[in-house]
Amino acid sequence: MVRPSPGALALKYALILFACAIVAYPLLWMVTMAFKPYPEWTTGTGMTWFPKNPTLQNFEFIFFGHAKGAVVSLDRTIVGPLIASIVTSVCGTALAVVAGTLSSYAVVRYGILSGLPLQVLQLRLFPPLAVMIPIMVMWAFLGAGDTWWGLSLIYGIVTLPFAFWLMKTFFEEVPIEIEDAARVSGCSHWRVFYRITLPIVAPGLATCALFVFIMNWSDYLLALMLTQKNWMTLPVYMSTLTSAMGGQMYGVKSALGLIAAIPPVVFGLLIQKHLVRGLTFGALKQ
């Protein structure tokens, strides 16, 4: 490659640093806000990017419902919503990954239901709100509203397209010769799948699970519509903080936002290499 001139390189770094600054701007404000005491929440007394008197009071407040020096207290702490978020995201992920893995393998290897991929993809296209009415009627009918399994079920279905397409691309990369060899030496189809193919795609399976987990964890709308009290997830809990408290709990909400933001960012960085594949339903690989 032709070496870029020092001037061009400097310009490149300047542009990239500028982009990073834009990325950091709102992020940093929220992260530091989480550690700020009440008087520093707004710029009324001069803006501080970093807390002058760093405190864990905000975290204390959402975890225990009260904090030293706080006038108000919370009747609902973060613990319930945190558990709800974890349980429903994990169960929804398990459902999507198991169903997606099995069916994509059947489509790739046995050519069953060759129309299935597009059908599954269709699922992803429409806004969830456009099809929520019958879901809500059904959920009420089944008694699935505001339960962990009701929300997990819908999560599993909504993220199934991602699991399906992602696993499809991973299975397509497994050379059929390996499977044939195993089959010739006497393995049943199930054994070939379970003992040979699945271990080969294990890294892909892990990627897929993390990817789907991020999707489920990030949901707001579905939880908003299908849960009320017992199983509200973190984002829904965040919006109840505003209405319950009257005033705007900037610091407390930031602490909550920080907690909610960490898992997907960590997982996302872990599977960075496969993000393109996942997000474009396997149309592009990196």
Add this chain to the structure above:
Amino acid sequence: MTDIISTRVADVSGDEAMDGKAPLRRGYWSAVARDGRRLGKWFVAPTVILLLFIVVFPLAMQLYLSFTWWTPLDGVRWYRAFESFNAGDNYARLAVDSALWSAIWRTLVIMVFAVPAQFLLGLGLAYLFVDQFPGRKFFYSVLLTPMMIVPAVVGLMFFLVFQGTGPFNHTFGLPASFTWLTDVHRAMLSVIIADTWQWTPLMFLILLSGMLAVPPDQLLAARLLGGSSWQNFRKIILPRMKPVIAIALVLRSVECFKIFDLNFVMTKGGPGVETETVSLYLYKKTFADLDWAYVGAIGLVILFVLSAIAASGLAFASKKAKG
């Protein structure tokens, strides 16, 4: 043919070939395990059941309800909704529902500004990342972060940033009375900025992967022949990226049309209905007005139109990818 042979082999040797200790089982499941097509049918069963349960049946129900006046307040079970059959009045109503059309208009405004902005910024960033340079991996990770953050949390972040007493006004020396989220014009701008902040990384990611797929020797040859960077970019990189660009634009447009979390957290659709998008309008109709049959009708129409647009867009993209 090989399939038949290998199944025969499996039939004969069973599981014993793998480990001699396993007893030879006879029964339904071991027969299924040896028959690829039968096993495959069991494998697709969960997905097919889920699709039937969550797509086919609900859509049929939605179609049925959309021809009635049914609401959950009726006290009538949904399957008896035919009692208030209205012969398509809901569809006639949505054609003249100005609140709906203005919500669609606002959604399109967000799309028209946000998607191209994300595309151009993403394309520019991707161009900076084509070559190796020290720190590339680190900056790459930093720039990808926004799209991994929960959208509702991004909404919160920009809610905080755009407060009158927030950092944005302070940074640019604007007075606290210069509001963003409660201002008729700037509320929309705030939502567009937030959406662009979150999703430019997605464009960047997709476009970069497309750009990296351009054969480097072609670029090198063009450069040695004296093509300027701009010429190379326009004549060599861009034409080769067409399918990738199509995928990125279709994907982002479809997702952008669904926008809900950001503006719901930031403005709740306000001030008034200034940032009320289609999803938010449907949400309000569902929970504030409980007008479920009508929402069902709107949902079906949106579904139909969007599927048609997206299907043709994807067909175009895959045709380009092959051709």
